[in-house]
Amino acid sequence: MKNNTNEIYDGIYDILVIGAGPSGMTAAIYGARAMAKIAMIEKGAPGGKVTKTSEIENYPGFESIQGYDLAIKMFQQTQKFKIPYLADCVMNITKIDNLFKLKLFSKKEVLAKAVIVATGTVERKLCVPGELELEGRGVSYCAVCDGSLYKRKGVVVVGGGYAAFEESLYLARFVNKVTLIHRRDKFRVDNNIVAKVKENPKINLIVDTVITEIKDVSEKRVTTVVIKNVKTAKIEQLTVSAIFPYIGAIPTSGFAAKLGVLDPEGYFIINDKCLTALPGLYAAGDVTNTTLRQIATAVSDGAKAAQFALEYLDSCN
Missing domain, CATH: 3.50.50.60 (FAD/NAD(P)-binding domain)
Known part of the structure; x- marks a missing residue:
């Protein structure tokens, strides 16, 4: 999969999406269609856990599709809208007045009026021989x-x-x-x-x-x-x-630990609009305190988060 890595924008983004799995890419597509200045920040390949799934048979529109192929299709759609894909890792988020400042692993800083977190989780591993080598070939976490x-x-x-x-x-x-x-x-x-x-x-x-x-x-x-x-x-x-x-999962949320928006396990607490307790900060997909973690529910969260983030931006103008 070819990564379309863009330079960091010097100005202020309308929306920054952290994570480029199904929820993050969906949010980015919805934001771009509304003409928002938007970008995705992802430390790895776009697609998230989808890329590690051998065969998917429960995602509408595809009777059967390889996870990697579905991730490519989603990413290609984001690039149809020329959404910047920033290959970096968010280390910290702060909010000053009405702007979010994201500090990246590369030492760069980016500003945004709204942020959508879609960083997912990392499964706890058994840490035994053969587990990593056979992941997606009989070792599954779903x-x-x-x-x-x-x-x-x-x-x-x-x-x-x-x-x-x-x-x-x-x-x-x-x-x-x-x-x-x-x-x-x-x-x-x-x-x-x-x-x-x-x-x-x-x-x-x-x-x-x-x-x-x-x-x-x-x-x-x-x-x-x-x-x-x-x-x-x-x-x-x-x-x-x-x-x-099934020995547990670890939400990728450490960068937001000081914002007061996480539950005791580290998941983002959101309402029915995917909004956290901090105005302008939304979360979607597996990293939230949801009851079901699937591609379909992640896509749904991404759409909601983007739509309500756009409404938030309108209310700030």
């Missing part, structure tokens, strides 16, 4: 996104919270077997959902156990997971087609 690729196959889910239990029940709808693995024998969920998991004939719950390795056996896709019981030290190998770690 059952809703990729689960249907493993119909009538066996998969592993890792975790002891609501995400792990709920996604295990979701996967059990169409896979042959779900092995839910947790490092302890206590869970961070209520008894009702524990009972549902234990009663489901397709789910096998293994406790006091950790993943030690993920193997591909020369197939370039997940074929085997090595597990170890933390009490007995017994090691086993499970033959599976995919593994879904």
Whole structure:
């Protein structure tokens, strides 16, 4: 994917979008169509997590599309509107009077009347051999996104919270077997959902156990997971087609830590207009305190954030 990196504008942007995933690119498109002076700031390749998704079958308009291809299409649309793409990383945001000042990793500073944060999250990793090498090839952090690729196959889910239990029940709808693995024998969920998991004939719950390795056996896709019981030290190998770690995610929001707009976990607290507690500062997509994190919901957030940011700009004139 060719990055269209533009020079930093010396003047004041109407809107700066931090992040160029689905929500960020959507916000930029909506802003550009309204003739706003707008730019995206992204430290990596445009597309975000979409680029790491092997196949997408739940995004309207595409029966099936590779994540990288969808990211390219989104980025190409931003370039149709000649939206600047600034390859940099935001280190800090401050607001002085009615202007936001963003300090970048490159030491440069940019000013904007409104800011839309769409930086997403970073999944907590298992940190075992094979995890990074097989990401997108059987290692997935989104059952809703990729689960249907493993119909009538066996998969592993890792975790002891609501995400792990709920996604295990979701996967059990169409896979042959779900092995839910947790490092302890206590869970961070209520008894009702524990009972549902234990009663489901397709789910096998293994406790006091950790993943030690993920193997591909020369197939370039997940074929085997090595597990170890933390009490007995017994090691086993499970033959599976995919593994879904659900051990938490880290919102990319440290640059806004001093603004008073984050919840205790670091997610942006927004209202139904994607507005934070700070006028002119909006957030969209996975980095917000949302209940569902999907491409479709991210796009929706991006559209709302841009539209209401434009209304904010009109009210300031």
